[in-house]
Amino acid sequence: MAHKHPRILVINPNSNQAVTDGLVGALEVFKPTGAFIECVTLQSGPYGIETQADIESVTLPLAEIVRSRTDVDCFVIACYSDPGLHVCRDATDKPVLGIQESGVLTALARGDRFGVIALHPASIRRHLRYLRQMCVTGRLANERSVNLSVAQSASADGTFNSLVEVGMQLRDTDGADTVILGCAGMAKHRANLEQKLGIPVIDPVQAAVGLGISLSSLNM
Numbered sequence: 001m002a003h004k005h006p007r008i009l010v011i012n013p014n015s016n017q018a019v020t021d022g023l024v025g026a027l028e029v030f031k032p033t034g035a036f037i038e039c040v041t042l043q044s045g046p047y048g049i050e051t052q053a054d055i056e057s058v059t060l061p062l063a064e065i066v067r068s069r070t071d072v073d074c075f076v077i078a079c080y081s082d083p084g085l086h087v088c089r090d091a092t093d094k095p096v097l098g099i100q101e102s103g104v105l106t107a108l109a110r111g112d113r114f115g116v117i118a119l120h121p122a123s124i125r126r127h128l129r130y131l132r133q134m135c136v137t138g139r140l141a142n143e144r145s146v147n148l149s150v151a152q153s154a155s156a157d158g159t160f161n162s163l164v165e166v167g168m169q170l171r172d173t174d175g176a177d178t179v180i181l182g183c184a185g186m187a188k189h190r191a192n193l194e195q196k197l198g199i200p201v202i203d204p205v206q207a208a209v210g211l212g213i214s215l216s217s218l219n220m
Helices: 017-033 052-068 085-090 099-110 121-134 150-155 159-172 184-197 204-217
Strands: 007-012 036-041 074-077 096-098 114-118 140-145 178-181
Touching: 007 017, 007 052, 007 204, 017 036, 017 184, 017 204, 052 085, 074 085, 074 099, 074 204, 085 096, 096 099, 096 204, 099 114, 099 121, 099 178, 099 204, 114 121, 114 159, 121 140, 140 159, 159 178, 159 184, 178 184, 184 204
Parallel strands: 007 036, 007 074, 074 096, 114 140, 114 178
Antiparallel strands: none
């Protein structure tokens, strides 16, 4: 049974604490809901999840965390590749949400055609494979890369300018009327980017946590 105030565990599958700190800041918006949101770092994970091998390497450690945390109502896997999502769902009867899946579902509710800002060109192929599995490629305007590492996305001074440049390409060239940030490390830029672009910009971590609070409150 769900608690009066939902307890959400947000897991950063990489070992970069700066990314986790960024998640904490981005999720401050949920304080008025009364939900208890805990953000943790997978210390054994790679510093950045940037390859399929990185994704596979964190699957079982994530499932162990999910299996062991019986004190929470919902889990969020805070990596845009949704690593270990289905294995983690098999490990619990609580909701387990991936941020890519949640971000896309939110984008579909906010606009007709969504664009995605990816970190690196190599990640786009993985993301497109996932979108095909979700059967939503007909609503995808395009996915473009800022060509950064996970660490750079969380700390580089020029990250915001790169996001603006790519976001404008998605909006003006590709016809996107909403944009998804394709990495948990971009969270702190969402509000400023939305103001700059003038269209909805979705932080997928916020999208997943918002969905998790709703599911937990409804005991679904």
